Amino acid sequence: MIAAWYGITSFMLIGYVALDGRNFGAGMLHWLVARTRAERRQVVAAIGPLWSWHEVWLVAFGGTLFVAFPRLLSSAFAGYYLALFLILWCLVLRGMSLEVGRHIPDPLWSSFWDFVFVLSNCLLAILFGAAAGNVARGVPLDAHGQFSMAFFTDFRVTGQVGLLDWYTVSVAVFAVVLLAAHGATYLILKTEGPVHGRSRALAKLLWGAAAPLFLAITIESWLVRPDVPGRAIGNPFCWFGILVVVASILALVSGLATGRERRAFAASTFLLIGILATGAAAIFPEMLHSTLAPENSLTAYDVASSPTALWLASIWWPVALALTTGYFAFVSWHFAGKVGLERDDQGVY
């Protein structure tokens, strides 16, 4: 039961990254792919109507973590205090730039909000990347299962670590490149005209850069957490995740090479899902690793809610998921198709 809820919680977080990741990526590339007002509006329109639908996945992840692993939530959120608020503020700024920027059709106004949009998306990619690195590396959990972490200490990955060290910074760099490549692949699918052309060129460049970084991060992770591979090798979910990663890479290469935009974007999405799922399966059952002493680490079994709470949630959660799948189908249908250069027919974006 606890393992299943570990899977469900991971699913919610991975779902969030799979949905909002494209927005971070497209947002970071905003200035590179779009030069004129009309082109920039096109990029914003490719993201615009759906950002709040994507962002609530983060809230739903928080809720799922709360119901299944309340003690992890209290340790991790208090420990990541400042980092988490930086993420929240960037999310506020990102949402504002999308909503506020389009409301007044004035070039000065729009260019300011374009800047906020690019900046907040870059910071979000960096912060989420560093956060992923932190989960993989571990945090300085004490014997009470609590920690409080500085932004940086000595940039080493053991002992009293900080949010940023050589490993988490390199994961952040990888996340930026990976999400940018993903965003470019999304814009290929969603746009036409010059933005489409530039996104194609950028996607090839960025995926080219992501490949060696991916290899480097894999080796680094093995160095930072030598205890993980031995445990992961016996976990079938890890092998399944690796299979998804390999299949996605093949589909992505063929999709980009032959100009099959849907295939490329689906493959890119599944590549993100595969990487995160493999990571989540590999560290199971540890949810937060302690860099101070292994016995301080919090496993899913240490921090889970009572069996009654999990059992009750197991009744209503599938119902909610079924409903959500229905909304998902509606949203995908409603906002399907390419965004043109002209103002779209709703006259808003």
Place this chain on the structure above:
Amino acid sequence: METVSDPAFWSRLQFGFTVTYHYLFPQLTMGLAWFLVYWKWRALRTSDPQYARAVRFWAKIFGLNFAVGVVTGIPMEFQFGTNWAGFSRHAGGVIGQTLAMEGMFAFFLESAFVGALIWGEKRLGPRAHFLAAVAVAVGSWLSAYFILVTNAFMQHPAGYRVEADGSLGIAALSDYLLNPWAWVQFAHNQMAAVVTGAFVVAAIGAFYALRSTHLVQARLYLRAGTLVGLIASLLVAFPTGDQQAKMVARHQPVTLAAMEGRFASGPMAGIAVIGQPNLAEKRLDNPIEIPGALSFLAYGTFASEVHGLDEYPEDVWPDNIELLYYAFHLMITLGTIFIVLMAVACFQSWRGRLESTPWLLWLLLLALPFPYIANTLGWMTAELGRQPWLIYGLFRTRDGYSQVVSNGNVVFTLIGFTGLYFVLGVLFLVLVGREIGLGPEEETA
């Protein structure tokens, strides 16, 4: 809340500030959502184009409020963990249920359809667009219910048990979800949200009527706003507010005593119209009271004995009695004014003279901020009244904050929120002002 060196003080201030600010936006969208549903339904049933025009205009106002509500709402859920780790650890086994349900059942529903409501009129066609409006309204009210169940648990815990490690766990989901406190509070709170929606709709109608622009739309907003405003203002007071007060009298008698500034017990307890609580002397200064009113409202007879603060040890008194007292009294005063104002406006509207009564239109326009203030005061009454408990009778506020987070960090984020939310507020007002200035589209005929 004695001093700023109290480690819980800054987290309380930050949570109070961010949640108060956040709730300025959902209270309008929850009320406005049903106006959109109603007008959309009228647009379906009649061939009158003014209803569709009203929906298009108010959907823009709704969209701006919704967006600010989303971006200010996301930090709320995370602050349970960041600032109130002790509370999350202690009660997460119970309140996690509704916080997760809110995301899974309510936010997904709301956010999937809000885009379609605001931008999808052409693509969806009238019928599906109507359904999108219903989905958004239902989603926003569901979300309110889940949050109020969570709050009701903090006010009047139900459906829980104490686990082996001393933390609280869910025992009966139905008792937790159907907590009587939650139902009363939900009814009271939702009616208050409808009051905000109705006052805003009426105020914009009054604004256009006074400027002699968009007159057809202005009449529509005034008619709907004043009628709904009167009904909702009445329902806020009776039965929902009345039931809420009886609930407090039954389960939190010390809170009721503090709300009324009653230091001594006794029958024939009055309600102070004016008076300033004086904690040093333990009395109400300069009181003008309606004799027996509190006894009657709380317990049904004038002779009923109302408990005073003197019956309880001081360590269970709410820790900010002055603010609690004024929050409650100002809320009641405003609620009473709302009923009178809307009753007069409805009367004039019924006689067909509302648009030609400038002083009344001015009052309706100037009344716009007051439902926001009354809603905020109501929540201050509920939350200050709950002190010194985080979960009433079970868990104290001073045990709930995050011990690993230093005051320096909380002050830092509080300053950050203050700056960010100030900018956000200015932008919101500019943009909403601009939409109101542009106004609904004119008849093309």
